[in-house]
Amino acid sequence: MNFMNTYTFKQHFEESLKDPEFRKLWAESEVEYQLSRQIIKKRLDKKISQQELAKRAKTTQAIISRLENSSFNPSIHLLKRISAGLGSKLTINI
Incomplete structure (x- = not known):
């Protein structure tokens, strides 16, 4: 070849x-x-599944999957819940 x-x-x-x-x-x-x-990265560092993160963020595994695949535009409210579920704080820089 x-x-x-x-x-x-x-x-x-x-x-x-x-x-x-x-x-x-x-x-x-x-x-x-x-x-x-x-x-x-944060989810894998914490060694938690999409399902576990969804439970912590009070959403569904499908939403976490879509977010991780960049096929979903989340609200700030959802991002705050996901951040909390990851033990992090949401920060936005402009």
Whole structure:
């Protein structure tokens, strides 16, 4: 197999960022991506399941899953409950 002509994801991503429309959409989704990564990291650090976090946050496992997959826009109220369920405090910087 010849891998000399392999086009990596990084190369594809860097090329895609040259497109203004893609760059705009990427920037708009960055907040959701970072939020989901932080929730996943904190949950795994605490060694709790999505189900346990949902119970602590008084929501459903499906909502936690959707939030972790960036397919759900939560309210500030829900984020506060999730933060509390993770033993953290919600902070927002602008």
